[in-house]
Amino acid sequence: MTTTVMLCGVGGQGTILAADILAKTAAQSGLDVKLSEIHGMAQRGGSVTTIVRFGEKVFAPVTDPGEVDALVSFEMLEALRYAHFVKKGGRFFVNNEVIEPLSVAVGTLKLELDPLQKLNELGAELVDASRIAQNVGSPKSANIVLMGALSQALPFEEDVWREVITKRVPPKTLAANLEAFDLGAQSVRAQ
Numbered sequence: 001m002t003t004t005v006m007l008c009g010v011g012g013q014g015t016i017l018a019a020d021i022l023a024k025t026a027a028q029s030g031l032d033v034k035l036s037e038i039h040g041m042a043q044r045g046g047s048v049t050t051i052v053r054f055g056e057k058v059f060a061p062v063t064d065p066g067e068v069d070a071l072v073s074f075e076m077l078e079a080l081r082y083a084h085f086v087k088k089g090g091r092f093f094v095n096n097e098v099i100e101p102l103s104v105a106v107g108t109l110k111l112e113l114d115p116l117q118k119l120n121e122l123g124a125e126l127v128d129a130s131r132i133a134q135n136v137g138s139p140k141s142a143n144i145v146l147m148g149a150l151s152q153a154l155p156f157e158e159d160v161w162r163e164v165i166t167k168r169v170p171p172k173t174l175a176a177n178l179e180a181f182d183l184g185a186q187s188v189r190a191q
Contacts, residue, residue: 002055004063005150008082009048009074010099014143017098018051018072021147024164026054034061041099047078070153071147074129075099076115094119094131095142095187117120125149125188132183136175142178144169148184158185 005022006075009015016037026033031054051063065084070091075077079094086092119126129145144165151161162178169177 002053002058003069003154005051005052005112005154006048006063006068006074006082006085007072007074008078010078011046013048013074014140015048015074018143018147019052021161021164021168022052022110022146022150023054024168025156025161027054028160028164031055032058034058036061041081047081049082070150072150074143074146076119079089079124080115080118086122090144092119092122092124093149093153094124094126094147095146096126097130097142127182127184132178132187135178136176136179136183138173138180141142141173141177141180144177145184145187148186149188151181151185152188158183 007015007019007022013024019035019037021031023035033054036051037049051061053061053063063085066087068085068087068090070093071079071082071086073094075095076098078094083092096116127146127149129142130139132145133139133141147161147165151158155183161181165177165181166174
């Protein structure tokens with residue numbers, strides 16, 4: 001059996017680092033792992049998606065709509081863009097932040113939907129990742145908060161997650177990142 005996780009966000013949110021942490025955690029847990037990244041215009045605030053698949057034997061790093069076991073979105077509009085990939089009964093972790101597209105931000109277009117209402121209808125588990133990251137003193141750690149939330153849906157030992165995070169984040173941010181991970185896990189357990 002293969003587990004498929006899709007991570008999506010906007011360039012600069014740490015989507016690729018989070019996917020790398022997930023992939024390394026799965027590999028360190030003894031599983032075969034395949035990873036696929038789509039950067040788009042990531043450096044200019046464009047969409048970023050990463051697919052991480054793991055299991056006893058994984059043959060391809062891609063997925064189809066309706067096949068994702070867990071979607072982790074770093075902001076609400078990207079969550080809505082990729083919601084159709086989540087399988088029935090799949091998990092849906094979303095940072096409760098909206099990053100407006102440039103055309104909306106400058107007033108050229110108007111956002112026609114209420115992302116929060118739609119995400120609630122889809123059964124998304126909202127995580128206040130940006131606020132949690134800010135509170136631990138590391139605003140860029142929202143990605144690690146979301147990995148903490150995701151950890152509650154996957155069979156990996158907490159010690160493995162923490163070991164991989166320790167190896168992947170800058171030493172000066174380690175304590176804040178580990179706290180962010182713990183608080184992300186707690187935020188989902190409390191729901």
